[in-house]
Amino acid sequence: MTRTVDFPSQPIEDVHEQSKRNDVKTRVLDWLNERTGLVEPVRSFLNYPVPEYVYRNYMYTLGGLTLIMLTLQAVTGILLAFYYDPSPEGAYNSVDYITYVLPYGWLIRGVHHYGASALVILTGLHMLRTYFTSAYKGKREINWLSGVLLLFLVLGFGFTGYLLPWDQKGYWATQVGTEIAGSVPVVGDYLLTFARGGEFLGQATLTRFYTIHILLLPATIGLIVVAHVYLLRFHGMAPPITERGKRLMNRFVPFFPYWVTKDAVLGAVLLGFLIYLSYIARASLEFPADPTSSNYTPRPEWYFLFLFQLLKYFPGPLEVVAVVVVPMIAVGGLILLPFIDRSAERRPWRKPITTTIGIAAIVAFVLLTVLAQNG
Ligand code: HEM
Structure with missing residues (x-):
């Protein structure tokens, strides 16, 4: 028995329309390519073959989602900057105006506020994914180091942004945060004056934090993200470590539209969640900063609470342990990790030392964090 397949017939006019459109598209692209030479590089960037073991695993969406979150922060940050007044006299009122008066100001500030936490969480989870799968191996040391730098830049955004509303919470957290920097042996005084722009918190501090938050950090993070993605493409993704992944190793999908669509859909869900959060709970704004208040208990943002708690266990002369020794071990460990862990093994269940650490x-x-929250 012969089987026939019926193709839906296409009207002659449609075929002509389609070829005319293709013709216009080719001419526009040719025009652009002759003037920029960029059409081919962009095309090969978009057609990049993504292995299916990456495409089918949600753990690999964390890096892309971090990038999407970073972009959302840039967009909402620019909109906030249209209305924000970076002076101790005007900062609080401008943030109050954005939150309660400006149409959709609550939404823009809410997405930026909750987005900051989402960015830290996503960066942390993405780092854990690469840590536990030893994705820093196979000549990927520089990619890992660029990631470590990105983590600190993300935390820098959090620290500098916290002060900007100039409310009690931001003011006192910065007061304590800069005091902690001031307690570092030898260079402490210099660090404190540098961070505050003088002895006390004031206009100079706000100007510095604002400049770092909207110029220095975005420019640096932009460059490092480009380097991070370039290195990713240069090395390709680290090979799979599971049997299922290995079976999918030689199958590929083009980066566009497959991976882009998957990340974009997840990004839209994330944005929806941030909008929902902003709607049910306005981004917090406490009373205006009052340098004379004596009974305010300073509290940093939740992702710095662990450091705050650590300080409680090392009072007086032991403070140096929490301020210098522990952070140096942690940062040093992150930096040295790909140079110390040289074995070829990448499966976390076969690497008891790195997995336990x-x-x-x-x-x-x-x-x-929990102890600090309840303390
Ligand atoms: C702003 C922060 C960051 C952005 C936008 C970002 C972006 C990305 C993207 C899009 C990928 C590919 C997809 C994926 O593996 O999820 C990736 C891979 C990678 N990232 Fe990041 N990343 C960031 C922070 C970090 C951090 C903090 C680390 C570690 C300290 C890190 C280390 C790596 C490594 C080693 C890879 C290669 C993974 C592999 O080959 O399997 N990244 N990053």
Whole structure:
């Protein structure tokens, strides 16, 4: 028995329309290419073959989602800057105006406010994914180091942004944060004066934090993200570590539209969630900063609470342990990791030392944060 397949017939006019459109598209692209030479590089960027073990695993969407979140922060940040007044006299009122009077100001500020936490969470989860799968191996040391730098830049955004509303919360957290920097042996005084732009918190501090927040950090993070993505493409993704992944190793999908669409859909869900959060709970704004208040208990943003708690266990002369020794071990460990861990093994269940250190670090972070929250 012969089987026939019926193709839906296409009207002659449609075929002509289509070829005319293709013709216009080719001419526009040729025009652009002759003037910029960029059409081919962009095309090969979009057609990049993504292995299916990457495309089918949601853990690999974390990096792209971090990038989407970073972009959302840039867009909402620019909109906020249209109305924000970076002076101790005007900052609080401008943020109050944005939150309660400006049409959709609550939405823009809400997405930026909750987005900051989402960015830290996503960056952290993405880092854990690359840590536990040892994705820093196979000549990817510089990619890992660029990631470590990105983590600190993201935290820098959080620290500098917290002061900007110039309310009690931001003011006192910065007061304590800069005091902690001031307690570092030898260079402490210099660090404190540098961060505050003088001895006390004031206009100079706000100008510095604002400049760092809207110019220095975005420019630096932009450059490092480009380097991070370039290195990713240069090396390709680290090979799979599971049997299922290995079976999918030689199958590929083009970066556009497959991976882009998947990340974009997840990004839209994330944005929807941030809008929902902004709607049910306005981004917080406490009373205006009052340098004379004596009974305010300073509290940093939740992702710095663990450090705050750590400080409580090392009072007086021992403070140096929490301020210098522990951070140096943590930062030094992150930087040196790809140079120390040289074995070819990448499966976390076969790497008891790195896996135990990773889990211990997560447990310590969660425990210290919970203790600080309840303390
Ligand atoms: C703003 C922050 C960051 C952005 C936008 C970003 C972006 C990305 C993207 C899009 C990928 C590919 C997809 C994926 O693996 O999820 C990736 C891979 C990678 N990232 Fe990041 N990343 C950031 C921070 C970090 C951090 C904090 C680390 C580690 C300290 C890191 C280390 C890596 C490594 C080693 C890879 C290669 C993964 C592999 O080959 O399997 N990144 N990053």
